[in-house]
Amino acid sequence: MTLPPQAGPSGAAAAKLARSIPEATVARLAVYLRMLGELAEQGAETVSSEELATATGVNSAKLRKDLSYIGSYGIRGVGYEVAALHHQIERTLGLDHQQAVALVGVGNLGHALAGYSGFGGRGFPVAALFDVDPDLVGIHINGILVEHVRDIARVCAERGVTIGMIATPGPAAQAVCDQLVRAGVECILNFAPVLLQVPEQVEVRKVDLAVELQVLAFHVARRRAAEAAPGANGAHGPVPATNGSAVLPR
Amino acid sequence: MTLPPQAGPSGAAAAKLARSIPEATVARLAVYLRMLGELAEQGAETVSSEELATATGVNSAKLRKDLSYIGSYGIRGVGYEVAALHHQIERTLGLDHQQAVALVGVGNLGHALAGYSGFGGRGFPVAALFDVDPDLVGIHINGILVEHVRDIARVCAERGVTIGMIATPGPAAQAVCDQLVRAGVECILNFAPVLLQVPEQVEVRKVDLAVELQVLAFHVARRRAAEAAPGANGAHGPVPATNGSAVLPR
DNA sequence: CCATGTGAAGGCCTTCACAGCC
DNA sequence: GGCTGTGAAGGCCTTCACATGG
Structure with missing residues (x-):
C-alpha cells in the first residue's frame, strides 16, 4: 500500500505491475x-x-x-x-518462478501440510521439513527428509527457500520464525496461534483455525438470538453474504 | 453504529447482541x-x-x-x-454453549484436523467423522469413529452438530455440503477449493491454503521487482503491516 | 450490439483526537 | 492523571452506471 512497485521498465518483458494492486x-x-x-x-x-x-x-x-x-x-x-x-x-x-517452501513443525497439522498435494501441484514444492522431536527428525514424509530445526539456516540457504510455513506449537513459533528470518526467508505463513515479531521487510500471514470456528460459532449464536427474540425488526434477515476475514496480518 | 446497545431487556439471561457487530x-x-x-x-x-x-x-x-x-x-x-x-x-x-463439529473427509488434511487439539480444547468437540473410502470408514481417529458419508444426516441430527467442516477433494465437496445442509448444519468451514452453493441461511467460510501461498508469492515477486528497478521512489519502503484476507465468503 | 474498462458514489472499517469518568 | 468510549475524519474497497470500442 505504500510502495508503488514501479514497473519493470526496460526490456521486452516489461512487467506490468503498474501500481500497487490492492x-x-x-x-x-x-x-x-x-x-x-x-x-x-x-x-x-x-x-x-x-x-x-x-x-x-x-x-x-x-x-x-x-x-x-x-x-x-x-x-x-x-x-x-x-x-x-x-x-x-x-x-x-510471481508464479512463473517456482518458490521453494520450508515447513517447520511436522506434528499433526504439519504432517498433513507436508503431504498436501495442493502445494507442489501449484508451484510450491516443499523443499525442506524441520522439527525438533528426535522421533521425527530423520524420517521421510512424502519422500522429504525431516531435518533438525537447528539446521534451518543452512538448509534453506542451500535450497533457495523463499517461503516458510510454521506449524509448531505456539510457544516454539517465535524462535522458529527468527531462524527462518535469519535464513533469509521473506514470507511466512503462520499456523501457530501467536503474534510473530518480524522485521518490516518480512511478510507474515496467519491462518488461525480456532478463530475460523469461533467466527462461525458467533453466527450460530446470532441466529439463535434472532429466533428467540422475534421482536422489533423482522430479525430473520438473511445472512448478507458477509465477507469473512480471518487471516490476520502479522 | 446505529442503535446504542440497549441493555438486556427482559429476564436475567438477556442476550446482548444488540445489532450487527462488524x-x-x-x-x-x-x-x-x-x-x-x-x-x-x-x-x-x-x-x-x-x-x-x-x-x-x-x-x-x-x-x-x-x-x-x-x-x-x-x-x-x-x-x-x-x-x-x-x-x-x-x-x-456463543462459546458459552459447546458446538458440536462434524468433519467430512479424513484424508490428508482432514486427518490432521480430526486430531487437532486446538478444536476440542476450545469448545468445539469433533463429534463425528465421515468419509467414503472403505479403508477409512470404520477406523478410529483420536477415539472417534469414521462413518460413511451416507449417514451424515442421521448422525449429525443425533449428535446436535451445528458446524460442518469439509476437507474432501474439490469434486466431492458440493455433494457433501448438500448433505450437511440437509442435516440441519448452519455453518460450514470449507477447505475444498470450490465455491459452495448453499441456501442463504447457511454461513460458509472458506480456507484456501493455495491462495495463501500465492498471496505470499506475490509479495516475493513484488519485492524482487522493486529491487530490480531501483528507479523513482526509494523502493525499500517497509511492508506496511498489510491486512491479509484470504478467507473468502461463500 | 455486447462486454470491457473506469470515473464517481457509496459503504465499511480504521484511525484520530478528545470528552468523560474513575 | 490515566484510560476508556466515541464522534468525526479519512482510507480502502466495492458497487454502480456508462462511455468506449471491437
Whole structure:
C-alpha cells in the first residue's frame, strides 16, 4: 500500500505491475487463476467477466476492476481469452518462478501440510521439513527428509527457500520464525496461534483455525438470538453474504 | 453504529447482541479472547487497551472500538478486568454453549484436523467423522469413529452438530455440503477449493491454503521487482503491516 | 450490439483526537 | 492523571452506471 512497485521498465518483458494492486484483489486473482485453469481443461477459449465472476462468487464489476489492475487483456464485446489471462495472472502473482517452501513443525497439522498435494501441484514444492522431536527428525514424509530445526539456516540457504510455513506449537513459533528470518526467508505463513515479531521487510500471514470456528460459532449464536427474540425488526434477515476475514496480518 | 446497545431487556439471561457487530471485529474478538486466556493464566487481573492491543497486534483505538460493540466493560483510568472481559467475549461469540463439529473427509488434511487439539480444547468437540473410502470408514481417529458419508444426516441430527467442516477433494465437496445442509448444519468451514452453493441461511467460510501461498508469492515477486528497478521512489519502503484476507465468503 | 474498462458514489472499517469518568 | 468510549475524519474497497470500442 505504500510502495508503488514501479514497473519493470526496460526490456521486452516489461512487467506490468503498474501500481500497487490492492491486497484484496491479489487474493481474488489467485481464485480466478484456479478457475481459469479449470476452464482451460474444459476447452474453453474465452470467458466473459459475468461468467468468471459467477463461477468464483464475486460481482462482475469487481472482477473487471481486479483485472484492470494487471492490464487490459479483455476484448470488448467478447470477453477474456482464457489462456492469455491465465498466463498474465500467473506472471502477476510471481508464479512463473517456482518458490521453494520450508515447513517447520511436522506434528499433526504439519504432517498433513507436508503431504498436501495442493502445494507442489501449484508451484510450491516443499523443499525442506524441520522439527525438533528426535522421533521425527530423520524420517521421510512424502519422500522429504525431516531435518533438525537447528539446521534451518543452512538448509534453506542451500535450497533457495523463499517461503516458510510454521506449524509448531505456539510457544516454539517465535524462535522458529527468527531462524527462518535469519535464513533469509521473506514470507511466512503462520499456523501457530501467536503474534510473530518480524522485521518490516518480512511478510507474515496467519491462518488461525480456532478463530475460523469461533467466527462461525458467533453466527450460530446470532441466529439463535434472532429466533428467540422475534421482536422489533423482522430479525430473520438473511445472512448478507458477509465477507469473512480471518487471516490476520502479522 | 446505529442503535446504542440497549441493555438486556427482559429476564436475567438477556442476550446482548444488540445489532450487527462488524465481521472484522468478530474475528478480532476471537484473538483477544485467546490472549485474555493467557493473561488470566499468568495471573493478570486487569489489562489496558494499550497492553492488549500490543499483545494482539492491533491499534489500541481499534481494540477499544471493537470492545465497545459488546458493551462497556472497561474501567476508566484502569483498564479491563481480565476475567470479566473474557467471559463477555465468550458470551458474544456463543462459546458459552459447546458446538458440536462434524468433519467430512479424513484424508490428508482432514486427518490432521480430526486430531487437532486446538478444536476440542476450545469448545468445539469433533463429534463425528465421515468419509467414503472403505479403508477409512470404520477406523478410529483420536477415539472417534469414521462413518460413511451416507449417514451424515442421521448422525449429525443425533449428535446436535451445528458446524460442518469439509476437507474432501474439490469434486466431492458440493455433494457433501448438500448433505450437511440437509442435516440441519448452519455453518460450514470449507477447505475444498470450490465455491459452495448453499441456501442463504447457511454461513460458509472458506480456507484456501493455495491462495495463501500465492498471496505470499506475490509479495516475493513484488519485492524482487522493486529491487530490480531501483528507479523513482526509494523502493525499500517497509511492508506496511498489510491486512491479509484470504478467507473468502461463500 | 455486447462486454470491457473506469470515473464517481457509496459503504465499511480504521484511525484520530478528545470528552468523560474513575 | 490515566484510560476508556466515541464522534468525526479519512482510507480502502466495492458497487454502480456508462462511455468506449471491437
